Amino acid sequence: MPATLLPWQLEQWETVTSQVAANRLPHALLLAGPSGLGKRQFANRLIDWRLCALHDEYEEACGTCPNCLLRLAETHPDRFVLMPEEGSGQIKIDQIRAMVDWAYQTAQRGEGKFVLIEPAEALNQQAANALLKCLEEPPEGTHFVLIADTPGQLLPTIRSRSSTLFFRTPQATVATDWLGQQPGFQPNHSVLLQIAGGAPLAVQDMIEADYLDSRRAVLRVFSMLKNGESPVAAAAFVSQQLPDAVISVMVSLILDLLRMVRGDRNIRHEDVMDQLVSLADNVPELRWFSLLDYLVECRALLASGANPNRQLMMEGLCIRTAEAVG
Numbered sequence: 001m002p003a004t005l006l007p008w009q010l011e012q013w014e015t016v017t018s019q020v021a022a023n024r025l026p027h028a029l030l031l032a033g034p035s036g037l038g039k040r041q042f043a044n045r046l047i048d049w050r051l052c053a054l055h056d057e058y059e060e061a062c063g064t065c066p067n068c069l070l071r072l073a074e075t076h077p078d079r080f081v082l083m084p085e086e087g088s089g090q091i092k093i094d095q096i097r098a099m100v101d102w103a104y105q106t107a108q109r110g111e112g113k114f115v116l117i118e119p120a121e122a123l124n125q126q127a128a129n130a131l132l133k134c135l136e137e138p139p140e141g142t143h144f145v146l147i148a149d150t151p152g153q154l155l156p157t158i159r160s161r162s163s164t165l166f167f168r169t170p171q172a173t174v175a176t177d178w179l180g181q182q183p184g185f186q187p188n189h190s191v192l193l194q195i196a197g198g199a200p201l202a203v204q205d206m207i208e209a210d211y212l213d214s215r216r217a218v219l220r221v222f223s224m225l226k227n228g229e230s231p232v233a234a235a236a237f238v239s240q241q242l243p244d245a246v247i248s249v250m251v252s253l254i255l256d257l258l259r260m261v262r263g264d265r266n267i268r269h270e271d272v273m274d275q276l277v278s279l280a281d282n283v284p285e286l287r288w289f290s291l292l293d294y295l296v297e298c299r300a301l302l303a304s305g306a307n308p309n310r311q312l313m314m315e316g317l318c319i320r321t322a323e324a325v326g
């Protein structure tokens, strides 16, 4: 099965298919826009199609030709994926050099070659400069597809060497209709769309991670702490949840609390507004900033693979939260 074209990507697909028809597919295509809109899926659909031996007959990969079989076995020789190295979170110059060596060899299956770079923001300075050289004089028949949630973080010269295809959050009705057809979607999940800033694939991830359960637990903990209960008791209550989930919910709720303080009406957790209002009562803005800083530190610690003691981390979080809301 080829990667599905999502209903809010029709215009972008139309753009690339007409570029292909005119034999003008850009050497470097930058897929830009918020996460959770299926940019990677779109990139794969495009690359799979172009590498398929029957690409002139269909507008998607056939799934059965030898090229498609190689792809399905993840051994297609004309496709190169650049992703951050584990641990460092960066795409480094050695990876670009390996790609360049590969790019100057002739395409083995005769349908051109594709490099997928995701996320392009992960290119470090040296790697970005090396890639830029490659984009300035692209190896014959090689196409680059870059994916970026925040294209503003890329070198301006990389952006200007690429043709940008923007992805935008779909209208709520389009997103809701699509979500309603996905397995596992329940009516109570519709509040997630707003929390996810309108990004439907982010909603799917949240469903999978039982986001609403985590939020219920975090709101309970907030209210326990606001009522003066002990941080240790609160930590015990929330310790059933994964620390990543707890932190992500807390960050999202605090951003909403800051929006409220500033009179911004664009509240994401609108369905629990009453609880947010009572929580924010008498809490100076600065305390939320300080809690937010602490949460970002905790998240970085978890991401670093340092494997911190989770119980202690949750207790630390509850102590900080108690200081903020008390």
Ligand SMILES: [Zn+2]
Residues within 6 Å of the ligand: 051, 052, 053, 054, 061, 062, 063, 064, 065, 066, 067, 068
């Ligand atoms: Zn095929």
